[in-house]
Amino acid sequence: MDIRCVWVYFLGTVVWLSVAACNPSNQFPADGGVIVSDARPPAARPFRLQDVRLLTSEFRSAMELSQEYLLSLDQPRLLHTFRINAGLPSSVDPLGGWEAPDVELRGHTMGHYLTANALMFASTGDERFKQRANEMVEHLVEIQQALETQGFNAGYLSAFPEELFDRVEQRERVWAPYYTIHKIMAGLLDVYQLVENPQALEVVTRMADWVKGRVDRLSLEQQQRALDTEFGGMNDLLANLYAVTGNNDYLDLARAFEHRAVLDPLAVGEDALNGLHGNTQIPKIIGTARQYELTGEQRYRDIATFFWDRVANYRSYVIGGNTYDERFFPVDTFSQQLGTVSAETCNTYNMLKLTRHLFGWSPSAETMDFYERGLFNQILGSQDPKTGMVMYYCPLRPGSFKTYATPDESFWCCVGTGLENHAKYADTIYFFDDQSLYVNLFIASELTWMDKGLVVTQETTFPYTESTRLTLDTEEPLELTLKIRYPGWALDGMEVMINGEPELIEATAGSYVSVQRIWTSGDIVEVDLPMSLRTETMPDDPNTVALLYGPLVLGGDLGRTGLDEATRYGRSAPRLSRIAPVEDVGLVGDLQSILDGIEPIAGEPLHFQIVNGSRPRDLRLSPFYTMFDARYTVYFKRYSQVEWTEHEADLAAMDARRLEIGEQTVDSVDVSQMNSEAAHGLKGAATTIEGEFESLPSRQAAAGGWFSYDLLADPAVPLTLMCTYRGSGGLLRSFNILIDGEHVATETLEYHPSEFLDRAYSLPLSVTQGKTRITVRFEAREEAIAGSLFDLRLVRDLQNAQ
Numbered sequence: 001m002d003i004r005c006v007w008v009y010f011l012g013t014v015v016w017l018s019v020a021a022c023n024p025s026n027q028f029p030a031d032g033g034v035i036v037s038d039a040r041p042p043a044a045r046p047f048r049l050q051d052v053r054l055l056t057s058e059f060r061s062a063m064e065l066s067q068e069y070l071l072s073l074d075q076p077r078l079l080h081t082f083r084i085n086a087g088l089p090s091s092v093d094p095l096g097g098w099e100a101p102d103v104e105l106r107g108h109t110m111g112h113y114l115t116a117n118a119l120m121f122a123s124t125g126d127e128r129f130k131q132r133a134n135e136m137v138e139h140l141v142e143i144q145q146a147l148e149t150q151g152f153n154a155g156y157l158s159a160f161p162e163e164l165f166d167r168v169e170q171r172e173r174v175w176a177p178y179y180t181i182h183k184i185m186a187g188l189l190d191v192y193q194l195v196e197n198p199q200a201l202e203v204v205t206r207m208a209d210w211v212k213g214r215v216d217r218l219s220l221e222q223q224q225r226a227l228d229t230e231f232g233g234m235n236d237l238l239a240n241l242y243a244v245t246g247n248n249d250y251l252d253l254a255r256a257f258e259h260r261a262v263l264d265p266l267a268v269g270e271d272a273l274n275g276l277h278g279n280t281q282i283p284k285i286i287g288t289a290r291q292y293e294l295t296g297e298q299r300y301r302d303i304a305t306f307f308w309d310r311v312a313n314y315r316s317y318v319i320g321g322n323t324y325d326e327r328f329f330p331v332d333t334f335s336q337q338l339g340t341v342s343a344e345t346c347n348t349y350n351m352l353k354l355t356r357h358l359f360g361w362s363p364s365a366e367t368m369d370f371y372e373r374g375l376f377n378q379i380l381g382s383q384d385p386k387t388g389m390v391m392y393y394c395p396l397r398p399g400s401f402k403t404y405a406t407p408d409e410s411f412w413c414c415v416g417t418g419l420e421n422h423a424k425y426a427d428t429i430y431f432f433d434d435q436s437l438y439v440n441l442f443i444a445s446e447l448t449w450m451d452k453g454l455v456v457t458q459e460t461t462f463p464y465t466e467s468t469r470l471t472l473d474t475e476e477p478l479e480l481t482l483k484i485r486y487p488g489w490a491l492d493g494m495e496v497m498i499n500g501e502p503e504l505i506e507a508t509a510g511s512y513v514s515v516q517r518i519w520t521s522g523d524i525v526e527v528d529l530p531m532s533l534r535t536e537t538m539p540d541d542p543n544t545v546a547l548l549y550g551p552l553v554l555g556g557d558l559g560r561t562g563l564d565e566a567t568r569y570g571r572s573a574p575r576l577s578r579i580a581p582v583e584d585v586g587l588v589g590d591l592q593s594i595l596d597g598i599e600p601i602a603g604e605p606l607h608f609q610i611v612n613g614s615r616p617r618d619l620r621l622s623p624f625y626t627m628f629d630a631r632y633t634v635y636f637k638r639y640s641q642v643e644w645t646e647h648e649a650d651l652a653a654m655d656a657r658r659l660e661i662g663e664q665t666v667d668s669v670d671v672s673q674m675n676s677e678a679a680h681g682l683k684g685a686a687t688t689i690e691g692e693f694e695s696l697p698s699r700q701a702a703a704g705g706w707f708s709y710d711l712l713a714d715p716a717v718p719l720t721l722m723c724t725y726r727g728s729g730g731l732l733r734s735f736n737i738l739i740d741g742e743h744v745a746t747e748t749l750e751y752h753p754s755e756f757l758d759r760a761y762s763l764p765l766s767v768t769q770g771k772t773r774i775t776v777r778f779e780a781r782e783e784a785i786a787g788s789l790f791d792l793r794l795v796r797d798l799q800n801a802q
Contacts, residue, residue, distance in 0.1 A: 086150060096411070109416050235258070349417040486508065544637060562631075664795045700786060
């Protein structure tokens with residue numbers, strides 16, 4: 001979730017029409033419930049959630065755990081800030097985290113809550129979720145009406161004052177009010193479509209009327225400038241609203257969200273994504289995908305397919321996630337992007353939604369392989385199986401561990417999408433066209449295809465067993481083509497048997513096996529999917545390696561040092577600097593010899609041991625998605641034996657150097673401690689503490705600003721000034737360093753966003769001779785930033801410390 005100024009505007013008129021319910025806004029609408037048919041109907045469609053039921057599996061367990069949390073959420077507490085905003089009484093304790101009464105994003109969880117209940121009802125038929133969704137809509141109707149009596153413009157519905165939108169239009173800093181409005185509107189639309197609640201549609205269309213009222217006074221130029229921000233998936237929502245109402249104004253509103261600065265380059269095949277906030281862009285592209293389906297305009301499809309290809313095939317980590325610190329980065333810096341804030345979970349949630357659109361247009365194993373990769377390795381692995389809580393980032397720095405939200409004190413953006421993730425596992429297992437059934441994912445489930453009089457039961461414990469079994473029950477003989485995904489990772493072949501007889505397979509890995517025949521009740525299809533070990537390397541560094549088994553990323557188990565509830569819960573990323581480090585682990589040898597030395601652990605399916613191929617010890621490997629309570633590494637550095645020996649010597653030298661530095665330190669400033677800064681006479685202008693990196697805050701100064709500290713000095717010997725910074729992260733960080741007003745160095749920090757950078761400046765004796773105290777000043781250069789500085793120290797006898 002990007003915390004920046006937000007300007008989002010909409011055009012058009014919203015009219016509410018009562019129509020039949022249809023599929024949710026994150027699926028292709030069913031033909032029977034849509035007023036506007038797709039101009040470009042998809043080649044294959046997903047089934048309705050209510051047509052597919054999960055059977056016993058890790059996926060159903062995750063869904064059931066999410067159900068417990070969803071049912072535990074207290075509706076009065078979710079409504080508290082909405083009611084207070086509307087002048088209605090509420091005496092409950094407010095929620096914390098991003099839903100706290102003083103947080104500008106408050107109310108976003110409401111939309112996810114509505115969607116999650118609607119999805120759970122469709123996925124299970126459990127009336128409790130339908131009831132809770134309907135109850136919440138009744139409360140929101142009351143609040144929307146009360147807000148109007150309080151003087152808010154008609155149709156407004158939120159947990160914060162309308163004044164936040166005044167600040168949007170005045171270009172003042174505010175945290176994403178339209179992002180929050182989108183979540184609420186999308187949730188209401190999902191309740192209308194999945195729970196068949198027409199009152200929810202009335203509320204959302206009144207909200208859209210309110211949006212139109214705000215933007216009518218704005219010029220097109222103002223609107224386009226306003227789109228350079230995070231506004232959620234408004235174009236997707238409005239396109240779906242058009243589809244279910246037939247009101248062309250909604251399609252005009254969706255078009256108003258064409259952010260030309262982002263979409264125009266994509267339309268002509270130009271990747272200009274570096275530095276952009278990932279989860280701001282992906283929902284826009286989902287919207288263009290939906291606009292393509294409804295309008296048939298090729299430009300929208302070109303945008304969506306090119307973006308998907310660039311992100312899925314070039315900008316994603318091995319787990320299927322993307323971005324570092326929420327932003328796209330240059331592909332040639334991939335190996336520098338392994339930190340504690342890698343791969344925001346919201347991004348993968350949205351990339352899987354986009355993938356479903358592309359698969360529908362042109363079904364392929366490539367798109368579904370990507371879907372499976374993200375589903376297993378990040379989405380399924382994002383939920384803590386003990387508490388049901390979910391992750392924000394997926395840390396990929398060696399020695400990291402997974403951290404999770406708390407039940408009522410977090411409510412990050414990824415908590416909201418997490419409520420949805422585990423409610424809709426059944427939505428992509430099967431697709432269909434008029435004559436074919438696509439078996440996309442190997443997940444235990446039961447499909448009821450009412451139009452065909454067909455029930456398909458898929459029995460599997462995949463990936464713990466490398467097979468699946470499909471049993472078909474038909475009302476009468478049925479001619480149908482069964483299309484089974486032949487995964488790209490199935491390099492050792494795939495076997496299909498029908499009623500015990502082997503089927504001749506002419507397809508190859510990375511395609512679909514098609515079996516056309518007349519099916520009768522009781523037919524059984526057995527599929528063997530042999531998995532094998534393989535490696536994938538970083539695009540910019542062939543010696544940064546990940547290990548996989550079939551679709552599963554394998555993590556190296558580095559133990560539990562430093563892990564407890566305090567370190568694992570309530571933090572969006574692990575605080576590695578607050579706990580003991582783990583030993584450095586590497587792979588030694590060529591890739592094939594390393595693979596040959598990996599042995600399965602007896603009695604533990606999917607777990608392996610690296611024998612002789614890892615240093616300094618043999619290493620246990622586990623499916624990464626199951627590593628909930630361990631420190632791990634996902635990417636390994638590969639060395640030759642000579643290089644590893646040199647690496648160990650370098651590590652020993654670094655340890656000795658740190659000891660030497662400590663012994664020779666005259667004085668130091670710990671920027672993470674206010675008392676340390678105050679004790680060293682902190683002064684400055686346009687200087688602030690920057691947000692935490694590796695759990696440590698840092699100091700910086702904006703362009704034209706500066707900061708300084710007073711340090712004790714040794715008057716008799718040469719001294720070295722040592723500073724610890726963070727890499728630039730794409731911003732220009734260039735500054736001058738002065739001692740008692742004399743320039744001693746100019747520093748321009750390199751990119752390295754996921755690393756600390758140590759710099760040493762040997763000082764001429766003339767600068768400190770005869771002084772027992774000096775003032776060290778950092779001055780930002782023109783249009784640049786000074787810092788971020790984490791640690792500052794003055795040491796003796798380290799003239800060659802650089």
